[in-house]
Amino acid sequence: xxxxxxxxxxxxxxxxxxxxxxxxxxxxxxxxxxxxxxxxxxxxxxxxxxxxxxxxxxxxxxxxxxxxxxxxxxxxxxxxxxxxxxxxxxxxxxxxxxxxxxxxxxxxxxxxxxxxxxxxxxxxxxxxxxxxxxxxxxxxxxxxxxxxxxxxxxxxxxxxxxxxxxxxxxxxxxxxxxxxxxxxxxxxxxxxxxxxxxxxxxxxxxxxxxxxxxxxxxxxxxxxxxxxxxxxxxxxxxxxxxxxxxxxxxxxxxxxxxxxxxxxxxxxxxxxxxxxxxxxxxxxxxxxxxxxxxxxxxxxxxxxxxxxxxxxxxxxxxxxxxxxxxxxxxxxxxxxxxxxxxxxxxxxxxxxxxxxxxxxxxxxxxxxxxxxxxxxxxxxxxxxxxxxxxxxxxxxxxxxxxxxxxxxxxxxxxxxxxxxxxxxxxxxxxxxxxxxxxxxxxxxxxxxxxxxx
Amino acid sequence: xxxxxxxxxxxxxxxxxxxxxxxxxxxxxxxxxxxxxxxxxxxxxxxxxxxxxxxxxxxxxxxxxxxxxxxxxxxxxxxxxxxxxxxxxxxxxxxxxxxxxxxxxxxxxxxxxxxxxxxxxxxxxxxxxxxxxxxxxxxxxxxxxxxxxxxxxxxxxxxxxxxxxxxxxxxxxxxxxxxxxxxxxxxxxxxxxxxxxxxxxxxxxxxxxxxxxxxxxxxxxxxxxxxxxxxxxxxxxxxxxxxxxxxxxxxxxxxxxxxxxxxxxxxxxxxxxxxxxxxxxxxxxxxxxxxxxxxxxxxxxxxxxxxxxxxxxxxxxxxxxxxxxxxxxxxxxxxxxxxxxxxxxxxxxxxxxxxxxxxxxxxxxxxxxxxxxxxxxxxxxxxxxxxxxxxxxxxxxxxxxxxxxxxxxxxxxxxxxxxxxxxxxxxxxxxxxxxxxxxxxxxxxxxxxxxxx
Numbered sequence: 062x063x064x065x066x067x068x069x070x071x072x073x074x075x076x077x078x079x080x081x082x083x084x085x086x087x088x089x090x091x092x093x094x095x096x097x098x099x100x101x102x103x104x105x106x107x108x109x110x111x112x113x114x115x116x117x118x119x120x121x122x123x124x125x126x127x128x129x130x131x132x133x134x135x136x137x138x139x140x141x142x143x144x145x146x147x148x149x150x151x152x153x154x155x156x157x158x159x160x161x162x163x164x165x166x167x168x169x170x171x172x173x174x175x176x177x178x179x180x181x182x183x184x185x186x187x188x189x190x191x192x193x194x195x196x197x198x199x200x201x202x203x204x205x206x207x208x209x210x211x212x213x214x215x216x217x218x219x220x221x222x223x224x225x226x227x228x229x230x231x232x233x234x235x236x237x238x239x240x241x242x243x244x245x246x247x248x249x250x251x252x253x254x255x256x257x258x259x260x261x262x263x264x265x266x267x268x269x270x271x272x273x274x275x276x277x278x279x280x281x282x283x284x285x286x287x288x289x290x291x292x293x294x295x296x297x298x299x300x301x302x303x304x305x306x307x308x309x310x311x312x313x314x315x316x317x318x319x320x321x322x323x324x325x326x327x328x329x330x331x332x333x334x335x336x337x338x339x340x341x342x343x344x345x346x347x348x349x350x351x352x353x354x355x356x357x358x359x360x361x362x363x364x365x366x367x368x369x370x371x372x373x374x375x376x377x378x379x380x381x382x383x384x385x386x387x388x389x390x391x392x393x394x395x396x397x398x399x400x401x402x403x404x405x406x407x408x409x410x411x412x413x414x415x416x417x418x419x420x421x422x423x424x425x426x427x428x429x430x431x432x433x434x435x436x437x438x439x440x441x442x443x444x445x446x447x448x449x450x451x452x453x454x455x456x457x458x459x460x461x462x463x464x465x466x467x468x469x470x471x472x473x474x475x476x477x478x479x480x481x482x483x484x485x486x487x488x489x490x491x492x493x494x495x496x497x498x499x500x501x502x503x504x505x506x507x508x509x510x511x512x513x514x
Numbered sequence: 515x516x517x518x519x520x521x522x523x524x525x526x527x528x529x530x531x532x533x534x535x536x537x538x539x540x541x542x543x544x545x546x547x548x549x550x551x552x553x554x555x556x557x558x559x560x561x562x563x564x565x566x567x568x569x570x571x572x573x574x575x576x577x578x579x580x581x582x583x584x585x586x587x588x589x590x591x592x593x594x595x596x597x598x599x600x601x602x603x604x605x606x607x608x609x610x611x612x613x614x615x616x617x618x619x620x621x622x623x624x625x626x627x628x629x630x631x632x633x634x635x636x637x638x639x640x641x642x643x644x645x646x647x648x649x650x651x652x653x654x655x656x657x658x659x660x661x662x663x664x665x666x667x668x669x670x671x672x673x674x675x676x677x678x679x680x681x682x683x684x685x686x687x688x689x690x691x692x693x694x695x696x697x698x699x700x701x702x703x704x705x706x707x708x709x710x711x712x713x714x715x716x717x718x719x720x721x722x723x724x725x726x727x728x729x730x731x732x733x734x735x736x737x738x739x740x741x742x743x744x745x746x747x748x749x750x751x752x753x754x755x756x757x758x759x760x761x762x763x764x765x766x767x768x769x770x771x772x773x774x775x776x777x778x779x780x781x782x783x784x785x786x787x788x789x790x791x792x793x794x795x796x797x798x799x800x801x802x803x804x805x806x807x808x809x810x811x812x813x814x815x816x817x818x819x820x821x822x823x824x825x826x827x828x829x830x831x832x833x834x835x836x837x838x839x840x841x842x843x844x845x846x847x848x849x850x851x852x853x854x855x856x857x858x859x860x861x862x863x864x865x866x867x868x869x870x871x872x873x874x875x876x877x878x879x880x881x882x883x884x885x886x887x888x889x890x891x892x893x894x895x896x897x898x899x900x901x902x903x904x905x906x907x908x909x910x911x912x913x914x915x916x917x918x919x920x921x922x923x924x925x926x927x928x929x930x931x932x933x934x935x936x937x938x939x940x941x942x943x944x945x946x947x948x949x950x951x952x953x954x955x956x957x958x959x960x961x962x963x964x965x966x967x
Contacts, residue, residue, distance in 0.1 A: 341794020
């Protein structure tokens, strides 16, 4: 109780709570990872309040875990050592849109859809789309990406400046409003993806883009995963810029058909989106179709109308639901390895085999242009046998990826789920990361147990 | 002599030299900064040799300065505290091209044109073009960019993995071969732009791109700098992707006309390059021309043929020479501030006024899509009055940029020339940078005096 009283001396009373429902909400994310309650949840309204909370926590060596929307997938926001959960939902304002600079300045609690609603007024949009309606603070903390990164890049590519409250309460700005800079160390990119272990973000300056004149979409069916991946490689080699390129494997299509009573061809399928002008897009789509046909494409559908486009992508959008629906009461484990593109076909093949061999079931889908793919496995977290199988699958996929120059996580981050693979992936450079962590958070109060074991 | 003898115990004799000519070559870069001799120059052939040299230097607290091509513009490679200059010219092999992964693995001494010659065989190219035929190691060390970053990004955006030898000789890999990763801290981006102060690069894995199907170019003449900049903003808002957009001011065109006996309109002029397919490019160029005309464009020329394209860009290419030519015996000072795009028109106006007011002369050109511009001033380094004027101009431009959310260097880096502006630009985040430097190079042997005062 002392902790609450102390915090209520720093923040207005209503911004500090130990309400059991609120604590429970801040004990978990959207993953299968075991929940753990914080001791207290605070709702700061500005950077000064965040700074005061951190100064206090640092002085008393109390763990602090930043919390956005709670949509993380590796337990990032779960406060396994208790302490203070900082919820940024009261810091949710779009502070400034600078259309001529293609920039927006926002507070960390702004969600992706909220931001895009505001930007639309200016003919602009923010491209990073991780699926969930996450906060931009959370997206920056995990270096989120999603379906559009083949064209627009990942979260790290969009962040121009962060206002960060450090462990000891100091408030810094990491960057500037310029498109580029070679001034000093690039610490913006270091803080992006640091998962709350180096500081808490209180403001972000993000890059935004003009809404493309025309958006078109295509769906293409292939005899094999390898031919689908080869098509994407050839399309990218030809310099055709796609905004999204998603691969869904045959087993996954089968499940969607079952769930939706549709009859899509049960074959590896590519879902594409093109952004540009009408003349260029038609040309690009024709070229893409020709390349697809060279790789045995059995059906190539192309649409520009927005409703028809949505229909074309229906399978991709319904994929997770089709598997969630068939597994009531289970939790989702989403694997997230990334491999060099030339290894993706083999990796997806191997993943499907591993899922079958281990005796699990789930979807397989890939952000093909990035070499990043997910299996979505529904597991009963109370069944130790199933949990063991899930862990075995995860470990197998990570080993496969690492042995081929890949990464254990393409976009979800380390959280607690991937700490055990950090040594293997990074080798001695993990010591460099730890040295940086120690230099900036010597008492280890910031999101302890995440990224590092 | 002891130092040389010790180093010759570590490296083959012919790879360690105190030859005065060689020392002199390693005492300077392409800028006006005062030269300073190293005590010895070494030419390692592999990472193990680099590691041995660094272990030795760290044990004996001897300064070490990495050296690529020597084309830096802020004294980065000048060993002001003497010690060892590590020249990477013997590590100049393209190790592996992975066309299906759009990756290349290279040694640090590979030059930009050497790399592109090799990539061309695969229909690929490396887009970063800082002008000079720098080594990729040096380009990564300074986070170089140039004319193409509006489309392809800067050096940091291309580096997937670095093999780095740390101050104490440890050899690490900072990244992987994947297009993206959210695994651990993004230290690749931290080492890129660290100017040899955190480690020496011994291998780089770089992103490469398919050579575009069609390249076209345009030149457009405007009544004012503001209208030219507004045109670029509108073009980017419309989602038209340009590969290069360069602005040259009227005074600079006048000098080119004098030097080349040409009669280009003495007005602010935009030089554009488009990459894409034929249909799309024609559409984009027509659209760009329409936008330009809305901003009072007085002449818009468009070309696709490669010879005609080169002619269209002639002014831009001859710019520096036109000023160098008129100032025999002088050295070049190139300023390099970056501002938010909305501030660029005002900044260029102010820069021209400042050049006139201070009593200097030179070219003004901008990478408009990035808000980055240069003045190229020829100065007599032996004339204290002229040196004072140059310093005054530099300081004025930096102050102007910083007061408008800008950066003191867009692409050249800090070196010794911009150390004095670091505190003002970064505030307390400079302490974070220093903490990282101290964590990784506690004895301060790596390129001392650069970035930090």
